[in-house]
Every structure is written in structure tokens, then in C-alpha cells.
Amino acid sequence: MSLLAVFAAASLTAVFPGIDRAPRFQFGGSDQLAFQIRQGAPADVFASASPKYAQQLHARGLCSKPKVFATNTLVLIVPRANAAHIRSVYDLRRRGIKLVVGAPGVPIGDYTRTLLARLHLRSALSNVVSNETDVKLVVAKVALGEADAGFVYRTDVKPAGKRVIQLALPATVQPTVKYELCIPTKRKHSQLAARFVREVLSRRGRAALKAAGFGLP
């Protein structure tokens, strides 16, 4: 078993093990993973759902220069039953809609707020019933039907299966969602880590990412 520890954004949960099964993966909110690395957590690779956290670590000398390896887009999901009859993102202004989003500071949360601002839909934030700490929790609450709608990455829709319906958003308002890889410094397995990064950037890795719905840089 490889001793390689890969800390990756929650939205990569379904795709990374398909590229390489060997490492120990820890998936979570990118902000929390970055925090843990700052605290000295034993991460050999960091895959962030936002350039912000990888760049922050790099600026502090805590990891190598980040490389963009994937992009993503946001979608609006609703439960299959769609009891709230949400047909488009503009329905989110209606009172009483239960909207679940990522918390501010969590990449999906920040992207969601950027998107809503570009749509002039900040009023929809008053319908937020929960600020979740990572995107998987947003998906779970919509998939269970507890929430009426939620903003998630396009790549989260497929794992949720038939329980959710995806509503597309105008391409013009999409924030730039870039995934970046970097290799934390002062770790023993930097060679293995470099190999894992190469694998993700390889043709096979890119194909896996694409199949999962990611965009490629």
C-alpha cells in the first residue's frame, strides 16, 4: 500500500480513486484541507477546488507552485420530485424556497455567491436554510428532498444519480472554477507525489476527469 496521502476537494471524491487507487485519500472542503495542511497535517498532494487555497499555501512556502488540472461549472440541482416547481434559477427568488448552498469561505459557497451576484439574484440568498461546509452536504440535502434546491458542481450530479435533476445556468455568468494541484513541502514522498501529479495530468487522468464531467485546461 502506498504511503502517499492525497488531500483533495470533496468534488473529486468520485474521480481520483479511478485515476490511482493506491494513495490514502482525504476528501473535504478545500478550505478545511488547506487549514489542516497549515497545521501540519501529513498531506503529500493537495488538490484544491479553488486556486485561492493552493496559492495561499504556496505563498507561505508550504507547497510547490500549483498547477491547474481541471475546471468545473456550477449547476442548480433540485430533487427529482421538484415539489417546489423550480424551473429556472430565477424561481429561487420566490419566498419559502429552501435553498442550500456552501458556506462563505468554502469554494462552492464563494462561487455560488459570485454567480448569484452576476445574475442579480442576491435576494435568493434570503432563502438559504443552510450553509454547508462542503459540496457533498449540499448534494445530500437536495437528494434527500429536504432542500428544494442547491448549487453544486456539474460533476456532483452524476454521483447523485436519479435523485436530483440538474438545471443549467447561463455560461456567461459562470465563475471560473479552477482545480489546482500542489505538492506540500517538507514531505518524504515527494517523488511518489510527483508521480501522482503526472498521472492526473496524463492522458488517462484527463480522460477520467472528462468522463466525470470536469473541464480540462
Place this chain on the structure above:
Amino acid sequence: MAALRLDLSVALRTFRLQLALETERETVAIVGPSGAGKSTVLRAVAGLVGAAGTVEVNGHDWSSLPPERRSVGFVFQDYALFPHLSVRGNVAFAGPPGDVLERLGIEHLAHARPRELSGGERQRVALARALARQPDVLLLDEPLAALDPHTRDAVRVELRATLRELGLPTLVVTHDFVDAAALAERVGVLVDGRIVQMGRADELIASPATPFVARFAGGNVLHGRARRLGTLTSVELSDRTVVTSTDEAQGVVAAIVYPWEVTLARALPADSAQNHVRAVVSSVVPVANRVRVTVGAVTAEVTAESAQRLQIKEGEVLVATWKATATRLVSL
């Protein structure tokens, strides 16, 4: 119509309690060894244990009533005073206290908590609480057992007077024959769930129905084989000692001698008594102003003065003496 009529049957762990009893406005003591079912009698009357049969008070059938609808004044063995209530609170729980605190001389304790009271005081509070219920029947479970010997004598006298004055049908349970004799007009001896003898205390002493009753009444019980010799009966005990009685009996018997009918001497006395036992003193126990001296198989009770005069000590040899008329025989 009896004030209290019982005909009870309760299954206990190893035997069945069966009791039929009628009392007027009098005190009946139920005595017996631990585990004889004495307390169960009281609990059955109060409705605290399920019992087949009838409990009838002044002509009313209580059998199907829950405890709270049976008009009993129950004084529990450890008094069961509510620790979180004052004396007055305890008494008032049962009903308006009226003058019951004054009557029992505890009005000065009205605001005290049970844990601040002496044993005798607790006993009076428990009785006051039972009386505040204005009960039709009074039930006392070992009312003196929790008291130290000194307090016990005083409280016994006091309780006897109170019971006479109240004139309620009262059942007293006790394991002590002296308490029973002092408090009750009639005494029933309960063994393994059945009354083996019921009567006045002096009747039980004079003619015990079984060796158990005799031992309970404080008698020496000596087992042996009886033979009629002329007008007397001689009983040969297992240690070959021969005891003589005026009672008629044949075969296996229990010979009963009460300690207060036995005298002690240093040498064999030249007297009319038929029974003399010369043996080693195995114990000397002072009881109030008397001393209980065990000589061989026989226990004698003599005054403290006599004991001092004879300078009785354990390990010495003494002669115990009693008359043939003081030897009761019970055929077994």
C-alpha cells in the same frame, strides 16, 4: 360484627400465609420469628400486598380497595418518615394534625426534620402521623425494634397507655414476647404462616401449645423421653439428666421451665424442689435490674442483688433448682 375480621391467604416465597382473625376494639399482637409472615399480615390489611380472602372493618369489605382508600394508621418498622418534610409536614400529609402533636408531646418538634430526631421521637411522630389519618384500624410493625434498650422500656409503657386510650382495633407485629405481652390484650404466635396459638400472654406462658411458643415466651425447652412414676412424670434428657414434672405425659416431650422459676445456689439445697441441675455457668447477662444466668442447659433469671450476693461468674459450678409444678410438659 367484629371491628376487624380477617381471613387471608397470601403466597409467600416458601409457604402460604393463612390467617383467620377477629378482633374487637383491642390490641392483638402477632409474634413469631423473622420470616414467619408477620409483616405480610399488616401489609395485606393495608392493601400493600395482594391477598386472597377478606378484610372486613366495621362490616365494610376492604378486599377490593387500594391502600389509599383503606382507613389504616400504619406505623412502619423504621417509621418511614418522609425525610424531606418537617414533623408537622409528615403529620399533615395524613390529614389535619388537630391536637395530635400535643397529645403525643411532640409539638415542640413541629419544625424539626426526621433526621434530627431521636428514635423515641421518631416513633411518636410516626404514631402521630398514623393517627392524623383518623384510622379505623391501627397497624404497628415492630414499633419498638428500632429503639435502644433504655428508650425502649420508656416508649413501651407510653405506647401501651396510648393504645388503651385510643381503643382502636390494633394489630402489633413484634418478634419480642415481652413487647407483645406489654402492649396487647391477646397474643397470636405465627410460625410459617399459621397461628399456632392465640390467647392472653399469661395463658401462652402457662400452657404453651408447642415448644416454640414456650421458647418464644422466654422458657427453657428441654427435650427428652417421659415416663410416668406414680403421681409424677420423670423426663430423661439426652444428657441423662432427669427432670421431674407434675404434668402427665408419655414418650417424647418437651419440658418447659421459665427462667424466673429457677433459683440458683452454690451448693445443693435441702429443699422441697424436685429438680436440681449442677453444672458450669456458661453465660451471665444483665437485663435491666435482673441477670440471666445459663447453667448447663437451663437459663435462670435472678435479681441483680442475688447475683451479686452469690458472686456468680462464668466458669463456676452452680446448682439450678425448680419445682416439679414449674415444669410444663408438651408432648411432641
Place this chain on the structure above:
Amino acid sequence: MRAAFAVIAALALAFLALPVVAIFLRVSPATLVRELGDPVARDALVVSLRTSALAQLLVVVLGTPTAYMLATRRFRGRSVLLTLVELPLVLPPAVAGIGLLAAFGRSGLLSTSLAFTQSAVVLAVSFVAAPFYVRTAVAAFESIDETLVAAARTLGARPWRVFARIALPLAASGLGAGLALSFARGLGEFGATIMFAGSLQRVTQTLPLGIYAEFAQSFDVALAMGALLVAFSFTLLLGVKWLRSDWISPSRFAPSVSS
């Protein structure tokens, strides 16, 4: 031998105390107090206190008669019920969360729309905290001398009066200890809440949820909330100790007959 035990004990105690002490040493007390003024911390405190108070009210009002029944009646299936009551004690919070969703979720058994409301927090807190109260309350009622209950009944008290005037006051300190334990557990509730009630400032974000949301964003605020929880829990546990020593002290019921 004694020295070895002392060393081990010292190490163990240091291990237990260190994280707690560290919360207070990491930043100055002044910073802690200042960070408690942060809106996130303040709102989380208000939500925590409000939902805990409501949850404990629910726990006491429903739990006391339940505990009394379990302590005083003997019936078939009693031990099964006792086990059922204690089950949430050993369930992982995540299971509690899933269970609450399955029961009270929109598509759950009862199909309510409680999720994401403060009521959902109250339910989650009640669910995980109630066993602490009920269990202690059962023990408190069971420890009441049966003779006192029998005495009360012979004195004419119906079951309700026995409960109110005898059982409740005698079990009071035990009930208090149970409530303090339940309160402490409820304040710390996290897993079931985040799954069933979500996390929204001023609505469902309790102190533990606040700490989780903030620890990567603003560690000092998270520390301040942590310090607050430590202080609460410590006070509650002290309360439990004090109530318990009173409750099980033998002198309280023993007939200390004076000699």
C-alpha cells in the same frame, strides 16, 4: 511501584487536560473575550442556549413521567424499553442524524418540514440528550425507599399525590444531576444537528456547528466558542458532582437513630 503509578497518572491527566488548557493558552483571555463579540460567536451562543433550553424542557416534561413509570412498574418488555431509552447513548451522532431524517424528513416516516428549522435542532438535541436525563431519573426514582411510597399510600395519598409530594422531592437532586448531564450533552450536539438541521447563522448554527464552520476561516473565533463550551460543560459537571454527592449520601435517608 507507587512512583510508577504516580508518573502514569500524571501523564494520563496531562493528556486529558492539555487540549482543554491549550484552548485557553493559545490566545490571550482578552482576545477570547473580544472574539466572543464576533457576530458568528454571539449568534451561535444565542441559538445554542435557546435550542438547549427548549430541548431540556421537552426532555424534562416527557422524560420525568417516563422515568417514573419505568422505575416503579414491573411489566413485560420493561428491560427492552430501558435498553431502547439508552440506545441513543451509544449511537454514533451520524446514525442519529440519519434516523431523524428518516423519521422527520420531508420524505421520512412522518413527513414533516422540520428540517433546517430551529425545531429540528431542538429535536436533534432532545434525541441525543434525553437518555442522559431519563437514565439518571430512573435510577433516582428507583433509589427511593419503597416503604416511603407504601407509607404515603396508607396515609391516603393517591398515586398522583405520591408522585408529586414524595417521589419528585426525594428524587429531585438525582433529577437535577440528570438534567445537568443532559444539558451538557445537548450543548455539544453536532453530528445529528448538521445532518438534520443544517447550519445557518442565527437559525440553526449552534456553538459546535459554529466552531466547525469557523475553524478553517477564523481560528480565534472558533477558539473563543470552544472556550465558552468548555466553561459551560465544566460548570455543569461540577453541578452534577455536587448534586450526586447529595443524592447518594447515605445520611440522607438512613434512620440515624441516636444512641
